[in-house]
Structure formats: C-alpha cells, structure tokens
Amino acid sequence: MKEYLRIGGEIRELELIERGDTAAVQIGDETHEVTEVKRDGAEVSFTFGGKRYTYLSTAGRRSLTLWREGEIFRGERVEGASAADDASASEASLTSQMPGVVLKLLLKPGAEVTAGTPLLILEAMKMEHEISAPSDGKLVAYPFKEGDRVMPGDLLVEFEAASG
Amino acid sequence: MFKRVLIANRGEIAVRLIRGCHEMGCKAVAVYSEPDADALHVRCADEAVLLGPAAPAESYLNFERVLSAARETGCEAIHPGYGFLAENSAFAQAVEDAGFVWVGPPPDAINRMGLKVEARELARASGAPVIPGFENAAASDDEFLRAAEEVGWPVLVKASAGGGGKGMRVVHEPGKLVAALEAARREAEKAFGNPAVYLEKYIERPRHIEIQVLFDRDGRGVHLGERECSIQRRHQKVVEETPSPGVDAELRAKMGEAALAIAASVGYVGAGTVEFIMAPDRSFYFLEMNTRLQVEHPVTEMVYGVDLVHEQLRIASGEGMTLKQEELTPRGHSIEVRVCAEDAEANFLPQIGRVEVFREPGGPGVRFDSCLYEGWEVGPDYDPLLGKLIVYGPTRGAAIARLQTALRRTAVLGVTTNLPYLLRLVGHPALKAGELHTGFIEEHAADLAPPPPQTPELIAAALALTKPHVAATTAVSSAERGIPSPWDYLGDWSNTG
Numbered sequence: 241m242k243e244y245l246r247i248g249g250e251i252r253e254l255e256l257i258e259r260g261d262t263a264a265v266q267i268g269d270e271t272h273e274v275t276e277v278k279r280d281g282a283e284v285s286f287t288f289g290g291k292r293y294t295y296l297s298t299a300g301r302r303s304l305t306l307w308r309e310g311e312i313f314r315g316e317r318v319e320g321a322s323a324a325d326d327a328s329a330s331e332a333s334l335t336s337q338m339p340g341v342v343l344k345l346l347l348k349p350g351a352e353v354t355a356g357t358p359l360l361i362l363e364a365m366k367m368e369h370e371i372s373a374p375s376d377g378k379l380v381a382y383p384f385k386e387g388d389r390v391m392p393g394d395l396l397v398e399f400e401a402a403s404g
Numbered sequence: 405m406f407k408r409v410l411i412a413n414r415g416e417i418a419v420r421l422i423r424g425c426h427e428m429g430c431k432a433v434a435v436y437s438e439p440d441a442d443a444l445h446v447r448c449a450d451e452a453v454l455l456g457p458a459a460p461a462e463s464y465l466n467f468e469r470v471l472s473a474a475r476e477t478g479c480e481a482i483h484p485g486y487g488f489l490a491e492n493s494a495f496a497q498a499v500e501d502a503g504f505v506w507v508g509p510p511p512d513a514i515n516r517m518g519l520k521v522e523a524r525e526l527a528r529a530s531g532a533p534v535i536p537g538f539e540n541a542a543a544s545d546d547e548f549l550r551a552a553e554e555v556g557w558p559v560l561v562k563a564s565a566g567g568g569g570k571g572m573r574v575v576h577e578p579g580k581l582v583a584a585l586e587a588a589r590r591e592a593e594k595a596f597g598n599p600a601v602y603l604e605k606y607i608e609r610p611r612h613i614e615i616q617v618l619f620d621r622d623g624r625g626v627h628l629g630e631r632e633c634s635i636q637r638r639h640q641k642v643v644e645e646t647p648s649p650g651v652d653a654e655l656r657a658k659m660g661e662a663a664l665a666i667a668a669s670v671g672y673v674g675a676g677t678v679e680f681i682m683a684p685d686r687s688f689y690f691l692e693m694n695t696r697l698q699v700e701h702p703v704t705e706m707v708y709g710v711d712l713v714h715e716q717l718r719i720a721s722g723e724g725m726t727l728k729q730e731e732l733t734p735r736g737h738s739i740e741v742r743v744c745a746e747d748a749e750a751n752f753l754p755q756i757g758r759v760e761v762f763r764e765p766g767g768p769g770v771r772f773d774s775c776l777y778e779g780w781e782v783g784p785d786y787d788p789l790l791g792k793l794i795v796y797g798p799t800r801g802a803a804i805a806r807l808q809t810a811l812r813r814t815a816v817l818g819v820t821t822n823l824p825y826l827l828r829l830v831g832h833p834a835l836k837a838g839e840l841h842t843g844f845i846e847e848h849a850a851d852l853a854p855p856p857p858q859t860p861e862l863i864a865a866a867l868a869l870t871k872p873h874v875a876a877t878t879a880v881s882s883a884e885r886g887i888p889s890p891w892d893y894l895g896d897w898s899n900t901g
Contacts, residue, residue: 243869245869247857247862248749248857250856254865254866254869263866263867265862265866267866272859274863279867282761282817284864284867286864288859288860288863293864295864296815297864298761298818299868299869304869305817305820306864306868307761309812309813310811310823310824312823313861315865337750337753337755338754338756338784364754364784365754365785365786367787367788369751370751
C-alpha cells in the first residue's frame with residue numbers, strides 16, 4: 241500500500257514490500273533494500289547500506305514521529321487523493337492546532353495580502369500566536385469573531401491563494 | 405527547620421522544591437488543580453490537596469484555597485516557587501497574616517521592586533547604573549533632540565503607556581529623530597490611546613546578565629555571581645549559563661556589589677535576582693529585580709556548590725547566613741536549556757499530547773529537572789515548560805559538549821518538544837564562540853532551521869507506518885475512543901493533526 245507523508249512541507253510517497261525480515265522500500269522512484277528488520281515496542285531497527293539504524297517511533301491516526309539520537313522527524317499522513325493538492329498544506333497552516341481564544345482579527349475580509357502577512361492572533365497556553373498568510377492571496381472571511389474559543393482542527397481563516 | 409512545607413506551585417519547579425524539602429528533612433505538601441491530579445508533583449509529595457478547576461484564578465492563584473490547604477495539612481511555611489503567587493505581595497502578606505512563614509522576601513520588598521519606576525529609582529539611589537533616558541511628555545521636539553544628544557546615539561523612542569514593541573523606534577542620527585517621534589506618537593495613540601513617548605539610550609547587541617543574591621533575616625547578604633541569559637526568543641529565556649563568557653572576576657565583583665546594594669535598599673530577605681543589561685563595552689544597567697527563585701537557578705547551584713532551595717528554607721526558618729562572600733568562587737561551568745512542549749517548526753506553537761516515550765539523559769554532571777513521565781498528559785491549561793536540562797563541566801567547552809550529548813540522549817515522544825531545536829541551537833558556532841546577545845536567535849534563525857530528512861529516516865517511516873508497533877494498550881484520548889479506525893490501535897495523535 242502506498243503511503244503519503246508530508247515531511248517539512250514536502251509530500252513524500254512511500255511504499256513497503258516485506259518478505260520476512262527483509263523489505264524493499266520504495267521512496268518516490270527509488271527502491272531501497274533493507275535487511276534484518278526488527279521491531280520491539282516503540283523501536284524499529286534495520287540495516288541499510290551496510291549500516292545499522294534504530295529509531296524510536298510513535299504513530300497516530302494522522303502523524304508519525306521518529307527519533308534517533310536527538311534527531312526528530314515528523315510526518316503528517318495525507319490521503320492519496322489530496323497528496324498532490326497544495327491547498328491542503330496551506331489550509332493546515334490556517335487551522336488551529338490548539339484549544340485557544342481568537343484574540344484579534346487583523347484585517348478586513350476581502351484584503352489582498354502577500355505571503356507571510358499576519359492575519360489573526362490566537363491566544364493558546366497563555367501565549368499569543370500569529371497566524372499568517374501561507375501564500376499571496378485574498379482573505380475571504382474570518383469564521384470566528386474576537387473572543388471566540390476555538391478547538392484543534394477549527395479553520396481560523398478562509399483564504400484564497402492567488403492563482404498562477 | 406520546618407516539619408512541613410506547602411509548595412504552592414506545579415510542574416518541574418514543584419517537583420524540584422519537594423526534593424529540596426525532603427533533603428532538608430521536611431515533609432512537602434503539594435497542591436493541584438483538577439487537570440493536574442496525575443501530575444508528577446502530586447505523586448512526589450507526602451500529601452496533596454486539590455485546589456479547584458484548571459483556571460489559575462480558581463486553583464493556583466486562589467489565596468483562600470491555598471491557605472486553607474496549608475491549614476488542613478498542618479504546614480508551617482509556604483514556598484511559592486516562581487510564577488503564580490511568587491511575586492504577589494498581597495498573597496505574601498496574607499500568608500504572614502494567617503500565621504504561616506512565607507518562603508520569600510517581605511511583602512513590602514516584593515511590592516516596591518514590582519513597581520518598575522520605583523525599582524529604577526531605588527537602583528539609582530543605591531548607586532547602580534540605570535539606562536540613561538529622558539521622560540517628559542510635555543517636552544518639545546527640540547528638547548527631545550537635546551536630550552538625545554546628551555544620552556548619545558543611537559536612541560530608542562518608546563511609548564510611555566506601551567509594551568510589546570508598539571511605538572518603538574530606533575534612531576541612529578539627529579536628522580531622523582523628529583519623524584520617529586511623530587510616528588511613535590501616532591502608533592502609541594492608536595495602540596494605547598496615549599501619545600506620550602520617552603527616549604532612552606539604545607544598546608546594540610546587549611547581553612542579559614543577572615546576579616543571584618541571598619540575604620538572611622538580619623540583612624547579611626551575599627551574591628552568587630552572574631547568569632547569562634542572552635539567548636531569548638520573544639523575551640523568553642531559552643539558554644542560561646554561568647559564568648558568562650562576557651564577565652570576568654573584576655566585573656562580577658562590581659555587578660555583585662551593585663546587586664547587593666539594590667536588594668539591601670528594600671530590606672531584602674531570601675533568594676532574589678537582579679537583572680542587568682550589558683553593552684558590548686561591558687557597561688551595565690539595571691533592568692529589574694525578580695523577588696523569587698528563578699527558573700534558571702540550577703546553573704548557579706552547579707558552579708557554587710550551593711543548594712538555593714535549602715538556603716531559602718534555612719533563611720525562612722530563621723537561621724543566619726552561613727555562606728561567606730570570600731568563599732564563594734565559581735568552579736567550572738554550567739549551562740541550562742529549557743525543554744518546552746512547543747513546535748519549533750510551527751512558530752513555536754505550544755503542543756499538547758500524551759508522553760508515550762520518555763528517555764532521560766544521565767551520566768556525571770547531567771541534571772534533568774522535569775515533570776515528565778511516560779503516560780503524563782501534557783494539557784493546554786498551563787505554560788509549556790516541561791523541564792530543564794542542566795549540565796556541569798570543568799570548562800565551557802566541556803559543558804557544551806556534555807549538553808549536546810545529553811540532548812541527543814533525551815527522547816520525548818508523544819508530545820512535540822523543542823529538543824531538536826535546542827540541539828541545533830547549542831551546536832551553533834556563535835554560541836560556542838560565546839558571541840551572545842539578546843538578538844542571537846533572530847540573527848541566526850536561518851541556521852537553526854531543521855535539516856531535510858535523509859533516506860534512512862524515510863525507510864524508518866515506511867517501516868513504522870505499515871506495521872503497528874505501539875502497544876495496543878496505549879491510551880487513546882476520549883473523543884477518538886468510540887470511533888473505529890484502522891489507526892486507533894496505534895495510539896492517538898489527533899491533537900496534532
């Protein structure tokens with residue numbers, strides 16, 4: 241089965257074919273042979289290119305985290321159909337990640353903005369967080385008003401990316 | 405010494421204070437809010453009392469509840485830690501009025517140092533340098549110009565009613581001052597409804613240097629050198645160390661004396677910290693005094709071999725000063741980093757989640773003051789500080805190398821933390837070179853971005869994704885439990901999705 245992971249803003253296609261403790265992992269166009277695959281609790285170990293690797297990992301419905309000697313890699317699972325769709329990436333950045341309160345709506349709906357323009361200030365965990373435009377485009381609407389409580393997954397700003 | 409002390413706090417500092425009490429032979433009573441019922445401080449304490457719901461006003465800031473918890477459990481003293489009630493002079497007074505000992509300075513000292521204008525005046529009167537400036541709302545532009553010439557360029561124009569950088573302007577030359585004053589007044593009027601602005605000397609590439617002081621009840625005080633906390637993000641300290649690479653023994657003595665004089669001027673008792681900013685030419689200016697134990701107190705403990713919590717408890721219980729200034733010399737080097745539940749790749753947004761995997765670093769010279777354990781649910785109600793990783797080494801270089809190693813050995817999975825960011829920060833050549841200033845993080849932002857993932861990581865991702873490896877017993881948080889999904893048995897990550 242193909243899996244799509246968004247890692248650091250880029251969507252990667254991964255596929256795994258396993259035969260016992262040996263696996264072939266397809267990443268994009270390249271296939272990699274990995275051997276001596278072992279799983280133990282949160283640990284995943286394997287040999288690749290003559291080197292042994294061990295990662296700690298946790299996975300959830302939509303995200304995956306890998307840890308090895310201080311390095312952390314996080315991937316967000318995306319559905320095959322939306323994997324090629326850039327809009328979902330920009331939408332994710334306009335979605336509340338935390339329960340919080342909308343502190344300030346900074347612009348008027350209809351405003352044309354450039355990428356990075358602050359659009360809204362969210363207060364979560366006693367701190368202010370700026371939500372800014374993911375690309376050049378138009379601020380369509382604010383679904384919430386100042387003072388409203390929001391939950392993780394709530395879309396904070398309706399935004400239309402400039403075409404072209 | 406006290407028999408029983410109430411710890412009016414939560415998180416890593418409550419855990420650390422409970423340990424300090426136990427080491428001094430006192431029992432420690434924890435207090436907690438509803439979402440903190442399973443917090444580590446509740447588990448470490450000899451007894452724990454529920455204060456109320458999550459909202460601080462109904463729990464950790466609730467005078468009456470905290471005092472009645474102390475009464476119910478027979479405590480003699482109350483230690484406030486930092487934050488919450490620590491710098492609340494009305495609470496300190498209420499503690500004393502209720503017949504308990506307040507482990508902190510007299511309420512009047514808290515109050516006077518809390519008023520920023522009065523604190524500056526106190527510092528000036530004690531002979532400590534304060535940032536030269538000019539404040540006169542009625543002054544003409546010409547008077548401002550003359551004042552700026554006197555203070556010296558560049559100058560900073562600030563809103564009198566302000567904060568948060570609004571109405572703030574740096575002006576490098578006389579020709580641009582009038583325009584800057586006008587713009588700042590407009591911004592201040594819009595933001596605060598008050599156009600008054602003032603002017604002070606602008607210090608480029610300043611360092612944040614603070615001095616730890618300790619006074620007994622008879623007014624005998626010592627200082628325990630400096631901590632450098634220049635590496636900050638949005639005014640939040642991230643890395644703290646001592647000794648500062650920018651301070652030598654002579655300057656330490658000078659700043660120490662200034663700090664002692666300021667603290668003595670309000671009849672200070674207990675542990676406190678006097679903060680200064682330092683210019684590249686090593687001139688220093690009083691910023692403010694924090695009338696409590698600081699988050700970063702452990703680095704001082706490491707190089708002075710003094711336990712500040714023990715000293716606080718000794719002083720509060722009426723014992724006299726046992727430390728002698730001439731015997732207080734820093735040995736070696738200590739650095740601390742603040743481990744927070746925040747996502748460095750998403751504008752440091754605070755994170756919540758269940759701690760699925762926790763591996764603590766160890767070895768000589770490594771200390772991890774935290775409130776973490778596997779299974780602990782990091783919630784949205786309080787600040788995101790999870791712990792502090794503190795290391796000691798014979799030299800600064802050795803301490804940095806030890807900190808890098810310890811950071812690599814620390815695993816927290818299940819809630820996103822800033823650990824990988826801290827590793828990049830501590831490994832930065834400018835940090836190793838000691839080129840510190842409060843704009844460090846902005847200056848080096850591009851270098852601190854994460855590297856792109858390599859093939860082995862992607863292989864591990866494929867392996868981890870296609871076969872469940874997190875135990876099926878992993879708790880899945882409430883809302884998701886009822887929904888059958890092929891991913892349910894992997895544990896719950898919906899909070900970050």
